[in-house]
Amino acid sequence: xxxxxALSAERDQLFKDVIDGKIPQRVPVETFFTNxxxxxxxxxxxxxxxWETHRYxxxxxxxxxxxxxxxxxxxxxRFAPVYQLLGARxxxxxxxxxxxxxxxxxxxxxxxxxxxxxxxxxxxxxxxPRLYPELMAEPSKRAMTLSKAFKAxxxxxxxxxRISSQLTVKYGYTTFPLIGGFNSAPMDFVADQLRGFKGxxxxxxxxxxxVAAAAESALPLMVRMGMPKFPSKYSPTLMPLxxxxxxxxxDFEKLYWPTFKKLVETLNEAGQACLIFAEQxxxxxxxxxxxxxxxxxxxxxxxxxxxxxxKVGKKHVLMxxxxxxxxxxxxxxxxxxxxxxxxxxxxxxxKYIFSFDKILLTADSINIKxxxxxxxxxxxxxxx
Amino acid sequence: xxxxxxxxxxxxxxEQPEIQDPYASVIASRLQDYEEMMFQFIMxxxx
Numbered sequence: 266x267x268x269x270x271a272l273s274a275e276r277d278q279l280f281k282d283v284i285d286g287k288i289p290q291r292v293p294v295e296t297f298f299t300n301x302x303x304x305x306x307x308x309x310x311x312x313x314x315x316w317e318t319h320r321y322x323x324x325x326x327x328x329x330x331x332x333x334x335x336x337x338x339x340x341x342x343r344f345a346p347v348y349q350l351l352g353a354r355x356x357x358x359x360x361x362x363x364x365x366x367x368x369x370x371x372x373x374x375x376x377x378x379x380x381x382x383x384x385x386x387x388x389x390x391x392x393x394p395r396l397y398p399e400l401m402a403e404p405s406k407r408a409m410t411l412s413k414a415f416k417a418x419x420x421x422x423x424x425x426x427r428i429s430s431q432l433t434v435k436y437g438y439t440t441f442p443l444i445g446g447f448n449s450a451p452m453d454f455v456a457d458q459l460r461g462f463k464g465x466x467x468x469x470x471x472x473x474x475x476v477a478a479a480a481e482s483a484l485p486l487m488v489r490m491g492m493p494k495f496p497s498k499y500s501p502t503l504m505p506l507x508x509x510x511x512x513x514x515x516d517f518e519k520l521y522w523p524t525f526k527k528l529v530e531t532l533n534e535a536g537q538a539c540l541i542f543a544e545q546x547x548x549x550x551x552x553x554x555x556x557x558x559x560x561x562x563x564x565x566x567x568x569x570x571x572x573x574x575x576k577v578g579k580k581h582v583l584m585x586x587x588x589x590x591x592x593x594x595x596x597x598x599x600x601x602x603x604x605x606x607x608x609x610x611x612x613x614x615x616k617y618i619f620s621f622d623k624i625l626l627t628a629d630s631i632n633i634k635x636x637x638x639x640x641x642x643x644x645x646x647x648x649x
Numbered sequence: 650x651x652x653x654x655x656x657x658x659x660x661x662x663x664e665q666p667e668i669q670d671p672y673a674s675v676i677a678s679r680l681q682d683y684e685e686m687m688f689q690f691i692m693x694x695x696x
Contacts, residue, residue: 347694351694352651371695385691388692389691390694392695393691393694393695396695397674401652414690415687415690418693419669419690419691447693447696448692448696449696454695454696458695458696459695486692489688490688490689490692503671
């Protein structure tokens with residue numbers, strides 16, 4: 266137990282040093298496996314385990330046992346019972362037990378004005394019943410349905426918190442929860458579940474002023490959603506970013522960037538850092554990222570790591586870049602060569618946490634031996 | 650849309666005179682925890 270405490274303290278120091286801008290003893294390793302990955306990897310039936318979530322503990326333990334990480338490596342965001350109780354249209358379980366997100370329109374184009382004037386009321390009264398038809402009922406039934414869903418959500422979160430606490434102690438992981446909150450960039454919030462990808466793409470061209478106003482209205486909600494009770498720069502708010510790679514830079518500059526930047530700055534001013542996941546390729550926006558507060562950590566999916574290190578890597582902690590596809594298709598040697606290449610570019614000067622370009626969704630999306638070899642290589646060799 | 654779910658509770662707390670009740674702050678704190686939990690739940694359903 267003492268050894269595990271010492272190991273945990275060592276790992277705390279690795280992350281603390283990186284985030285404080287000091288050179289750590291070694292490049293820390295942070296991996297994100299989904300609950301679906303863990304269940305499949307443990308050889309359990311995914312469909313069944315989505316409902317019997319007390320079995321997560323056994324599955325998550327297998328991942329912790331077999332894959333190196335300096336932080337608790339399981340990431341779970343969605344719970345099947347909640348969506349089932351509400352009759353969700355926006356999250357549907359496939360025949361393989363994996364929750365999928367179909368294109369939805371939670372808010373019609375005519376409802377922009379309502380959302381702009383009173384965003385939370387519109388979510389509660391208009392958007393939720395549309396996304397979750399079980400809420401489209403007379404008041405007493407609606408109240409009971411929402412109560413059941415809330416209870417399921419609360420129970421599942423409690424279960425996950427218990428498992429993560431136990432495994433953090435058992436494996437001597439860092440005690441910093443490396444995700445301290447979750448929210449969206451304001452315009453992504455309007456796009457993802459309210460207008461949908463198709464709707465927002467049309468709105469950007471036909472009614473940009475309404476898109477901008479809706480993002481402004483969503484901003485206070487996103488600040489509140491992403492602000493934990495105890496703000497910390499070591500437990501950032503995770504913000505996956507969606508729309509910019511599909512936008513023109515002129516639209517990005519007017520419609521997306523102002524409220525996104527304000528959100529990150531507001532959280533930062535309260536002492537809360539953000540971990541932004543720059544999904545797809547953000548190379549053409551790299552100079553914008555440099556304007557974000559220094560506490561912002563940037564997980565990059567694709568792009569030239571040399572450009573990112575040069576332009577933002579001196580100010581911000583960088584993560585990502587390692588192509589998960591190579592783990593699936595490459596030889597062990599090719600996988601290790603890629604680690605060496607990325608370490609040579611990203612490790613100098615600190616401000617780098619080793620991680621993959623994507624959250625690992627399913628066990629068959631990688632070659633297990635390659636993954637283990639890569640993680641072990643960083644843990645053993647990436648010393649300063 | 651008459652109910653402002655987002656701010657109703659905060660305004661009540663800030664403006665009502667019975668806040669002087671010696672137990673008011675502990676009650677408010679406990680209720681605020683649930684208010685915040687429900688807010689997070691609702692928002693989670695929208696992302």
